[in-house]
Amino acid sequence: xxxxxxxxxxxxxxxxxxxxxxxxxxxxxxxxxxxxxxxxxxxxxxxxxxxxxxxxxxxxxxxxxxxxxxxxxxxxxxxxxxxxxxxxxxxxxxxxxxxxxxxxxxxxxxxxxxxxxxxxxxxxxxxxxxxxxxxxxxxxxxxxxxxxxxxxxxxxxxxxxxxxxxxxxxxxxxxxxxxxxxxxxxxxxxxxxxxxxxxxxxxxxxxxxxxxxxxxxxxxxxxxxxxxxxxxxxxxxxxxxxxxxxxxxxxxxxxxxxxxxxxxxxxxxxxxxxxxxxxxxxxxxxxxxxxxxxxxxxxxxxxxxxxxxxxxxxxxxxxxxxxxxxxxxxxxxxxxxxxxxxxxxxxxxxxxxxxxxxxxxxxxxxxxxxxxxxxxxxxxxxxxxxxxxxxxxxxxxxxxxxxxxxxxxxxxxxxxxxxxxxxxxxxxxxxxxxxxxxxxxxxxxxxxxxxxxxxxxxxxxxxxxxxxxxxxxxxxxxxxxxxxxxxxxxxxxxxxxxxxxxxxxxxxxxxxxxxxxxxxxxxxxxx
Amino acid sequence: xxxxxxxxxxxxxxxxxxxxxxxxxxxxxxxxxxxxxxxxxxxxxxxxxxxxxxxxxxxxxxxxxxxxxxxxxxxxxxxxxxxxxxxxxxxxxxxxxxxxxxxxxxxxxxxxxxxxxxxxxxxxx
Numbered sequence: 217x218x219x220x221x222x223x224x225x226x227x228x229x230x231x232x233x234x235x236x237x238x239x240x241x242x243x244x245x246x247x248x249x250x251x252x253x254x255x256x257x258x259x260x261x262x263x264x265x266x267x268x269x270x271x272x273x274x275x276x277x278x279x280x281x282x283x284x285x286x287x288x289x290x291x292x293x294x295x296x297x298x299x300x301x302x303x304x305x306x307x308x309x310x311x312x313x314x315x316x317x318x319x320x321x322x323x324x325x326x327x328x329x330x331x332x333x334x335x336x337x338x339x340x341x342x343x344x345x346x347x348x349x350x351x352x353x354x355x356x357x358x359x360x361x362x363x364x365x366x367x368x369x370x371x372x373x374x375x376x377x378x379x380x381x382x383x384x385x386x387x388x389x390x391x392x393x394x395x396x397x398x399x400x401x402x403x404x405x406x407x408x409x410x411x412x413x414x415x416x417x418x419x420x421x422x423x424x425x426x427x428x429x430x431x432x433x434x435x436x437x438x439x440x441x442x443x444x445x446x447x448x449x450x451x452x453x454x455x456x457x458x459x460x461x462x463x464x465x466x467x468x469x470x471x472x473x474x475x476x477x478x479x480x481x482x483x484x485x486x487x488x489x490x491x492x493x494x495x496x497x498x499x500x501x502x503x504x505x506x507x508x509x510x511x512x513x514x515x516x517x518x519x520x521x522x523x524x525x526x527x528x529x530x531x532x533x534x535x536x537x538x539x540x541x542x543x544x545x546x547x548x549x550x551x552x553x554x555x556x557x558x559x560x561x562x563x564x565x566x567x568x569x570x571x572x573x574x575x576x577x578x579x580x581x582x583x584x585x586x587x588x589x590x591x592x593x594x595x596x597x598x599x600x601x602x603x604x605x606x607x608x609x610x611x612x613x614x615x616x617x618x619x620x621x622x623x624x625x626x627x628x629x630x631x632x633x634x635x636x637x638x639x640x641x642x643x644x645x646x647x648x649x650x651x652x653x654x655x656x657x658x659x660x661x662x663x664x665x666x667x668x669x670x671x672x673x674x675x676x677x678x679x680x681x682x683x684x685x686x687x688x689x690x691x692x693x694x695x696x697x698x699x700x701x702x703x704x705x706x707x708x709x710x711x712x713x714x715x716x717x718x719x720x721x722x723x724x725x726x727x728x729x730x731x732x733x734x735x736x737x738x739x740x741x742x743x
Numbered sequence: 744x745x746x747x748x749x750x751x752x753x754x755x756x757x758x759x760x761x762x763x764x765x766x767x768x769x770x771x772x773x774x775x776x777x778x779x780x781x782x783x784x785x786x787x788x789x790x791x792x793x794x795x796x797x798x799x800x801x802x803x804x805x806x807x808x809x810x811x812x813x814x815x816x817x818x819x820x821x822x823x824x825x826x827x828x829x830x831x832x833x834x835x836x837x838x839x840x841x842x843x844x845x846x847x848x849x850x851x852x853x854x855x856x857x858x859x860x861x862x863x864x865x866x867x868x
Contacts, residue, residue: 368819375826382833386840394841395855401834402771406763409775412823413782419816420789473856532864595862666865 232301232734242288243297243310245281246320246363249274250327250356257349264343268335271348275328278355282321289317290713294720294730296365304365304731305426311365313727314717315565319492320362322572325699326484327355329692333580334477336688347387354380354481361489365731367415367501368425370493374408374457381486384478385470396473403466407456411493414449418501421446428731431500431724439506447502447509454497457490458546461520468527468539476583479535483542484576488568491549495561498553499721500728514554518648521547525655532594534585534663538578541618541659544652545571548633551645555636561718563632566710570625570703574617577696581611584693585667587683594663599672603679606690608668610697615660617700620653625703628711748788755781768838768848775834779827783820790816 253274260266289295289312299308331351338347357377364370381404385397419425421442422433437443452463459467467487471479498505524544531537545567552564584607585600586592601608617624630649637645672679683689703710720726755777762774790813798811842848845855 368822372822372826375830379830379833382830382837386837389840391844392855394837394844395853397837398768398841398853399856401837402768402775405775405830405834406778409778409782409827413785416782416786416789416816416819419786419819420791469856530864532861593862594864662864 230303230306232298232303240295240297242281242285243295243312243363246278246285246324246359247356249278249281250352250359253277254349254352254356257352258346261344261346264340267343267346267348268331271331271352272328272335274352275324275331275355278324278359279321279328282317282324285312286314286317286321286713289314290716294727296730296734298734304734305424305429308364308366308369309426309731309734310363311427311727311731312363313720314713315492315495315721316362318565318569318713318717319488320359322569323355323358323362323485323488326481326572326576327351329695330477330481330484330576330580332688333480333692334475336686337477337583338475342388345387347384350380350383350387351481353377354384354485356380358485358489362492365427366425367418367427367430370496371408371412371415374411374489374493377486377489378404378408381482384481385474387474387478390473393473396470399466400470403456403463407453407463410449410456411453414446414453417442417446417449426731427496427500428724428728431503431728434501434503443502444506444509447497447505450497450501451494451509451513454490454494455516455550458487458494458550459490459543460516460546460550461523461543462516464520464524464543464546467543468531468536471539471542471579472533472535476535476579476586479538480576480579480583483538483579484572487542487546488549488572491546491553491564491568494550494553495564495721498556499724503724510554510556513550514642514645517547517550517554518645519547520544520550521648521652522655525652525659528659529655534582534592534594534597534667535579537659537663538575538582541578541656542571542575544656545575545618547652548629548649551637551649552633555633555640555642555645556722557636557640558715558718558722559632559639560636561721562711562714563629563636565714565717566632566707567629569710569714570617570629570700573696573699573703574614574625577610577693577700578614578618580689580693580696581607581614584684584689585611588679588681590677590680594666596673597667598670600679601668602672603681604668604684607684608664610693611668612664613697613700615657615664617704619657619660621657623701623704625700625707627704628707744792745788748784748792752781752785752788755784766850768841768850768853771850772831772835772838776831779823779831782827783823786816786820786823790819 253270257267257270294313297310354377357373357380360373361370364373382401385400421437422430424430456463471482521544524540524547528537528540548567549564552560589597591597617626620626620630634646634649759774759778759781762770793812796809796811798807800807845853
């Protein structure tokens with residue numbers, strides 16, 4: 217078909233006519249790298265011994281790319297890459313701001329450390345079913361969810377990480393595990409379906425799926441029942457993903473059943489994807505929700521914090537104590553979203569980073585306790601301090617960090633959130649933060665005292681410390697604890713990134729401008 | 744037409760929520776299957792309905808002369824159907840395996856992951 221001048225004009229309005237700049241390709245590397253390495257592992261499925269090293273190599277590359285991405289976003293602002301050269305809002309565009317890049321970086325670090333741990337932990341037989349491929353695919357899904365700038369594409373990434381997480385949660389397939397997996401699978405499938413309903417209705421209202429374009433069109437909608445319904449559906453779906461009270465019951469029922477390294481990865485990454493999606497939705501789609509929704513989110517946040525930690529206090533199974541602590545942490549992040557000021561969002565971002573690191577570390581530490589003693593009940597544990605001083609110290613540091621005691625990473629987000637809630641006279645929220653801190657200290661203090669400090673009871677089996685000499689098991693835990701201490705002592709870089717990220721969430725004009733600049737830039741080039 | 748479809752979608756949602764609230768995993772699964780169909784139809788309806796107009800571009804013009812149906816909701820639904828079908832297949836196998844292992848499909852009796860009679864936490868040493 218001959219192309220006339222009118223054709224060219226139409227094409228110029230809808231497509232970029234040159235390949236994206238080489239530096240922009242950095243935006244898609246966090247998705248491409250895990251996919252490529254997962255494919256390599258599948259191709260090498262007979263050589264089980266190679267799976268671990270390939271996955272670790274992939275994660276190292278991924279971490280390096282993510283560091284590059286954070287640097288690029290910090291120096292150049294929001295980066296947009298249009299897929300297949302379709303100009304937004306026609307095609308799907310990846311849009312990366314500080315929050316996306318920071319979350320993707322932490323997720324890849326968690327992925328790397330869990331891969332090293334799994335390489336030391338899993339025997340060769342159990343690797344045949346492609347554990348490391350699932351691990352990489354999960355991280356690909358999580359990175360995609362963090363980086364995309366399109367609401368339907370976000371749904372697709374949710375499904376990618378969901379199917380990978382299904383593969384991991386049934387890994388091994390014991391009775392307890394299948395039971396936990398059923399709860400996890402059905403409730404998460406429902407949550408993504410609610411998300412899809414909300415996406416469909418939002419498309420019906422605005423006629424677009426691009427976040428930046430939605431953000432431009434939403435102010436034109438008349439506020440009323442449809443907007444409120446869609447906003448509540450989004451919040452319901454993501455709160456369910458994030459395990460906020462009263463939708464949290466699936467998490468402590470399932471995270472302790474698969475191999476501990478899977479629990480650690482899930483505790484670190486999956487709930488935070490829900491929180492990240494809430495950041496995006498509240499920032500771009502519903503910046504001014506009806507007052508009732510604000511009140512509900514605030515109540516949910518406070519209830520999640522307090523009920524999560526009360527649940528942890530009541531558990532006898534230390535693996536489930538950690539499950540409830542994940543839930544409690546989600547409450548603090550939701551509180552930041554509910555308060556909605558820049559300072560509160562900054563607190564929520566720092567809390568999310570802290571929680572990813574500390575919860576992963578706690579799950580790994582609990583797994584080491586279980587490996588050494590073959591016990592996981594507080595009533596049966598004891599005497600570890602005498603034989604495993606290093607693990608005891610690491611666990612104590614993590615206990616302090618998760619409770620928010622200085623000088624570890626948990627202190628800073630709590631201070632920021634406390635100041636933010638006092639600044640808007642939300643005294644109840646401030647009280648809830650302090651109460652949660654005290655209750656977490658009691659919970660973790662008791663876990664530490666009973667597991668490590670208490671002498672071993674008469675007739676308890678010998679503690680086997682051979683596992684604790686394995687470098688591949690200890691190194692990831694030590695690295696995570698070092699990160700916690702590092703953030704606690706030198707919080708300035710994280711504060712700077714989180715501050716920039718929070719400013720971008722409360723005032724998304726740069727995000728929107730970056731997406732449409734891509735279109736404008738091409739228009740100028742054509743003339 | 745939108746009104747009729749909206750009512751139908753509403754009926755589907757009501758039925759699926761009724762099924763999901765029941766205590767047996769197989770009924771929950773049937774509920775999920777209906778729910779995904781309800782969602783697909785609601786996306787279709789939200790994308791506005793158009794009577795069948797062939798999307799043909801005549802010689803000499805660059806867009807179809809008449810308004811044709813919006814292809815985007817159809818693309819979205821196609822994606823959603825594929826995804827929900829594969830996830831449904833997975834969950835179906837998972838529930839069947841759980842039924843084989845646990846010997847029950849009643850959610851009240853599936854208590855392996857959360858044993859009901861855990862000993863209380865110690866109050867001191």
